[in-house]
Amino acid sequence: MPLRAKVASSVSRTAAALSRAAGRGDGSVIGGWIGLKIDPELLAHLSAGRAIALVSGTNGKTTTTRLAAAAVSALGKVATNSFGANMPTGHTSALAKAGSTPYAVLEVDEHYLAQVIEATDPHVVALLNLSRDQLDRAKEVAMMAQLWRAALARHPDVRIVANADDPMVVWAATPPATHDQRITPPHVTWFSAGQRWHDDSWVCPECGSTIQRSGEQWWCTGCPLRRPDPQWTVDDEGVLDPTGAWYKVKLQLPGKVNVGNAATALAVAAEFGVRPFDAVPRLADVTSVAGRYAQVVRDGRTVRLLLAKNPASWLEAFDMADEAPTLLSINARDPDGLDTSWLFDVDFAPLRGRQVLITGDRAYDLAVRLDVNDVPFQHVRTFDEAVRAVPPGRLEVIANYTAFQDIRAELDRVN
Ligand SMILES: [Zn+2]
Numbered sequence: 001m002p003l004r005a006k007v008a009s010s011v012s013r014t015a016a017a018l019s020r021a022a023g024r025g026d027g028s029v030i031g032g033w034i035g036l037k038i039d040p041e042l043l044a045h046l047s048a049g050r051a052i053a054l055v056s057g058t059n060g061k062t063t064t065t066r067l068a069a070a071a072v073s074a075l076g077k078v079a080t081n082s083f084g085a086n087m088p089t090g091h092t093s094a095l096a097k098a099g100s101t102p103y104a105v106l107e108v109d110e111h112y113l114a115q116v117i118e119a120t121d122p123h124v125v126a127l128l129n130l131s132r133d134q135l136d137r138a139k140e141v142a143m144m145a146q147l148w149r150a151a152l153a154r155h156p157d158v159r160i161v162a163n164a165d166d167p168m169v170v171w172a173a174t175p176p177a178t179h180d181q182r183i184t185p186p187h188v189t190w191f192s193a194g195q196r197w198h199d200d201s202w203v204c205p206e207c208g209s210t211i212q213r214s215g216e217q218w219w220c221t222g223c224p225l226r227r228p229d230p231q232w233t234v235d236d237e238g239v240l241d242p243t244g245a246w247y248k249v250k251l252q253l254p255g256k257v258n259v260g261n262a263a264t265a266l267a268v269a270a271e272f273g274v275r276p277f278d279a280v281p282r283l284a285d286v287t288s289v290a291g292r293y294a295q296v297v298r299d300g301r302t303v304r305l306l307l308a309k310n311p312a313s314w315l316e317a318f319d320m321a322d323e324a325p326t327l328l329s330i331n332a333r334d335p336d337g338l339d340t341s342w343l344f345d346v347d348f349a350p351l352r353g354r355q356v357l358i359t360g361d362r363a364y365d366l367a368v369r370l371d372v373n374d375v376p377f378q379h380v381r382t383f384d385e386a387v388r389a390v391p392p393g394r395l396e397v398i399a400n401y402t403a404f405q406d407i408r409a410e411l412d413r414v415n
Contacts, residue, residue, distance in 0.1 A: 001045045008039035009046060009096040016093055028081065028097075032089030035096060043088055046095035047104070047120040050079070053268050054116060056108040056148075057128025057169075059313045060193075060261050061086070063253065064128060065107035066289045067265035071279035072103050072272055079104040084290050087112050088119065103272065110144055114151030117158065124271040125152070126264055127162040127169045128193070131200045131312040132345070134337030141168055141200040148172035156186050161267045164190040164230040167201040167211050167218055171225060189242075191267045192216065192230035193260030196319070197312035199345065232267045239263040239276065247276045252287045254304075255320030291408045300392035303411065307404045309336070311345040317398045318350040324394035326351060327386045328377075329360035329403035336401045340365045348373040357386045360403045383410045 001009070016031025035042045053072065055065045062084045069080040079098030081090045086107040095104060108116045110130070117125065127148065130141050145168040152160065153175050162173040173188050194216075195201075204211055209222025219226035231242035238248045239262060249262045262283050269279045288294035292307045308317040332340050340362050348370055356377040358366045363379055370377045380386045383406075387395065399407055 001048070002039075004039045005042055005045035008035045008042045011035060011038060012042070012093055012096045016097060026083045026085070028083055028085040028093035029087075029089045031096065032085070032091070032093035035092050036089060043092045043095070043116075043119040044121075046092060050095075050101060050104045051272060052104045052106065052120050052122040053124045053126065053271070054106050054108045054113065054120065054122045055126045055128065055264075055268070056110050056113045057126075057163075058110060058131045058133050058310065059316065060128050060257065060264075061107045063258060063286075063289045063292065064126065064261040064264050064268075065105055066286050067262055067283055068126070068268040069105040070282040070286050071265045071269035071274055072105055074269070074274045074278040074282060075272060076103060077101040079106075081106055082290070088116060091116060091120070105268070110148075114147055117151050117155055122158055124159040124161055124268055126268050127160065127173055128264065129163055129166045129195065129312070130168040130172070131197050131310060132342065133310040134339075142203075142205050145169070145172040145205050149174075149176065152186065158186070159271050160186055160188045161264065161271060162188055162190060163195070163264070164192050164228045165195040165216065165218075167220075167225065167227075168205060170228060171205045174225075188228075189232070189267055189271070190228045190230040191232035191260075191263050192234065193264055194234070194256070196257075196315045199311070232263045234259050234263050239266055239280075241266070241270070241276050245276070247280050249280060250284045252284065253289070253293050255316065257316045257320060291404070294408075294411075296411045298411065299387055301387050301390060301395045302393065303387070303395045303397060305404060305408065305411075306396065306398045307401070308398050309400045311342050314346045314398070321396040321398065322394055323354060324396050325355040325357070325390035326396040326398060327357045327359065327380070327383075328366055329358070329397065329399040329407060330363065330366050331361040331400060331403040331406070332365075333361070333402045336403075343369040344372075348375050351375050355390060357389060359383070359386060360399070360406075383407050 012031045012035025015034045016027030019027030019030045069078045072078050079101045081094035086109045149172045160173050163169045204220040207223040233240045238246050295304045306317045308314040359380050
């Protein structure tokens with residue numbers, strides 16, 4: 001590395017360590033920020049010489065990144081931004097902290113994917129899904145797909161691992177029509193991880209016609225865009241690889257959604273030459289991911305934390321949660337987005353028949369929504385009150401970002 005990059009990297013590590021010592025989080029944002037101030041090319045310098053995978057999408061990227069890093073570790077040391085700091089400051093900090101590693105698997109905020117592809121020159125990019133998120137400030141889904149598509153078209157050498165079930169992702173991974181035969185088509189590996197949420201992909205991003213669905217197939221009624229045949233699929237608690245071999249996937253993470261994330265991770269690792277046979281046992285070592293899915297016993301209740309931050313992830317959380325008393329918590333602070341109208345995009349009917357409790361800064365927004373959906377509920381002011389309101393046994397907690405952090409902090413204080 002150039003001298004300036006070495007200094008920047010060293011200062012970045014020191015700043016992150018100081019921030020941690022001062023109890024201000026994991027320090028990855030401030031460390032990366034200072035490093036990039038000293039050397040604006042620091043991320044590119046730290047990326048040089050590493051084989052890198054980027055993982056992006058609206059949902060599932062933290063978990064998939066963790067699983068992919070575990071899978072790639074079959075080959076050697078892997079740098080990763082495991083605390084979910086998924087912007088260039090976080091990537092810079094993660095690579096500086098890891099020192100020299102042959103591999104890196106980085107979670108990337110979908111808005112920054114183009115920029116991070118430019119800086120890191122990745123070997124593979126995994127595209128998980130695109131759906132509405134943070135209505136007051138995020139880009140429209142179709143705009144995001146367009147940004148991805150343009151970024152990938154500039155890098156036809158990058159290998160793409162993409163979700164065949166999401167029309168927006170398929171379109172983003174497919175290069176714009178061209179008459180220039182010299183341009184080689186990109187290398188795309190398709191996986192099927194399912195798409196429970198369809199409400200952001202009824203309109204074809206290519207031609208504006210409607211998209212039709214039947215079973216797992218989908219196709220545009222006005223142009224050739226349709227679901228490609230996936231090479232990696234999920235089947236009966238296991239994953240089928242492109243040769244048709246089936247691997248039982250035993251995870252410590254709940255839900256079919258996470259088996260899909262595991263399939264994605266195996267497809268990413270395969271791009272580095274990792275065989276599923278070697279990768280699968282490593283997936284079983286992943287327990288909670290930045291506190292998500294963590295289980296804590298408190299006063300005879302086994303509390304499990306599920307993070308859900310937008311309509312698609314709420315549907316997935318309902319699927320992961322057991323049929324047990326469930327606490328829902330909603331805040332609308334800056335990291336959550338200030339607009340809670342998306343609550344009306346989610347069908348809460350799957351919660352009928354469970355004991356439902358609500359809390360959080362915007363519990364009353366939830367109350368209105370549940371009332372409209374005919375789901376009985378009880379309002380509690382504190383997490384403690386929620387624990388006392390349910391019988392001993394399982395308590396599922398589904399919360400959006402800062403509400404999740406609040407409950408996690410509360411649990412950490414006691415345990
Ligand atoms: Zn179309």
